[in-house]
Amino acid sequence: MAGHGTDRHPHGADRLCEAGERVYSRAVRRGHVPRADAEAVPCLVELALLHPDPDDMGRLVPTPPLEVMTRLLRSVDEEVDASRARVGLAVAAVERYAGLGGGPVQPPAESTAIRVLDGLQRIHAAMDEATEACVTEVLAVQPGGIRREDELREGLHRALELSRRGVRMRDLYTHVARHGQGLHSYMELMGDAAEARTLDEVVERLIVFDRAVAFIPANADRTMALEIRHPALVEYLVTVFERFWRLAIPLTSPLPSTGIEGITHRERSIAALLAEGHQDAVIAERLGISVRTCRAHIARLSETLGAVSRTQLGVRIAQAGLDGPPRAGTEERPVPVTPPPPAPLPESPTGR
Numbered sequence: 001m002a003g004h005g006t007d008r009h010p011h012g013a014d015r016l017c018e019a020g021e022r023v024y025s026r027a028v029r030r031g032h033v034p035r036a037d038a039e040a041v042p043c044l045v046e047l048a049l050l051h052p053d054p055d056d057m058g059r060l061v062p063t064p065p066l067e068v069m070t071r072l073l074r075s076v077d078e079e080v081d082a083s084r085a086r087v088g089l090a091v092a093a094v095e096r097y098a099g100l101g102g103g104p105v106q107p108p109a110e111s112t113a114i115r116v117l118d119g120l121q122r123i124h125a126a127m128d129e130a131t132e133a134c135v136t137e138v139l140a141v142q143p144g145g146i147r148r149e150d151e152l153r154e155g156l157h158r159a160l161e162l163s164r165r166g167v168r169m170r171d172l173y174t175h176v177a178r179h180g181q182g183l184h185s186y187m188e189l190m191g192d193a194a195e196a197r198t199l200d201e202v203v204e205r206l207i208v209f210d211r212a213v214a215f216i217p218a219n220a221d222r223t224m225a226l227e228i229r230h231p232a233l234v235e236y237l238v239t240v241f242e243r244f245w246r247l248a249i250p251l252t253s254p255l256p257s258t259g260i261e262g263i264t265h266r267e268r269s270i271a272a273l274l275a276e277g278h279q280d281a282v283i284a285e286r287l288g289i290s291v292r293t294c295r296a297h298i299a300r301l302s303e304t305l306g307a308v309s310r311t312q313l314g315v316r317i318a319q320a321g322l323d324g325p326p327r328a329g330t331e332e333r334p335v336p337v338t339p340p341p342p343a344p345l346p347e348s349p350t351g352r
């Protein structure tokens with residue numbers, strides 16, 4: 001009977017079933033209940049909330065609520081003590097296992113493979129630390145357009161310190177950066193210690209020291225960065241840099257001809273991105289120019305190719321072979337040109 005009742009009332013004294021709470025409350029109010037009333041809720045006897053009345057075996061008297069509470073609190077204390085004991089055993093086991101190696105426990109390599117640097121102060125401190133430790137090479141990708149003087153001054157002290165130690169530096173910029181005198185002055189100041197090349201567009205900012213530690217942005221405004229020391233990740237980033245470097249044009253060399261008369265190198269880059277379906281704002285960001293400048297180039301490109309709409313411009317770009325990178329050794333392709341429109345190509349509301 002008792003076992004059957006336990007199955008029907010699987011709970012403790014801290015949370016009685018509805019029937020048990022009803023009978024126990026009645027027993028507390030009256031001071032006793034008939035034994036028959038408790039037969040439907042054997043949990044009360046099993047949990048010692050009701051016990052036989054020594055003066056009348058046909059009745060059950062309740063355990064006082066204060067005593068029940070004390071019993072429950074004692075049970076909780078015992079559980080806490082047991083948990084503390086288990087924690088102590090676990091700590092002792094860890095210390096014992098750690099001592100098997102005969103030395104201090106070393107953290108796993110992954111724990112320092114990637115570190116998040118939150119805030120410019122932490123970023124600059126980590127960069128200074130990497131600069132001091134660098135002994136052979138620095139690889140850098142600098143996206144955007146013309147380099148501002150403050151940007152160049154920000155890293156100048158690190159670059160001069162590296163130069164004094166004989167460290168070689170290679171920097172990748174966009175072609176637009178060529179039009180800023182500050183970059184040319186900076187490279188002259190660095191002399192043979194630094195070399196710069198340019199591309200139509202580059203990846204997001206990247207700096208690698210001694211092919212051992214790399215820094216990349218962790219958010220859009222570059223107030224957070226990732227410090228990467230995992231060898232496989234660093235090697236991957238170096239491979240990306242080297243492939244861009246082979247495609248880039250030295251800053252000291254002129255940009256090659258686009259192969260089509262009247263179309264500049266920048267306009268060819270814009271044409272290729274238009275052919276991919278990018279909006280003006282995206283093209284401007286990737287090439288490091290303003291949206292206004294980008295749209296002026298698109299209008300001039302449309303005029304040169306004789307296009308009177310964006311749709312027709314896309315067709316003319318494909319006909320002229322401007323929908324991809326220029327192929328070395330190919331001759332200029334003829335472009336069917338119609339008379340230019342009387343006014344520059346108007347922009348659509350979406351910028352396309």
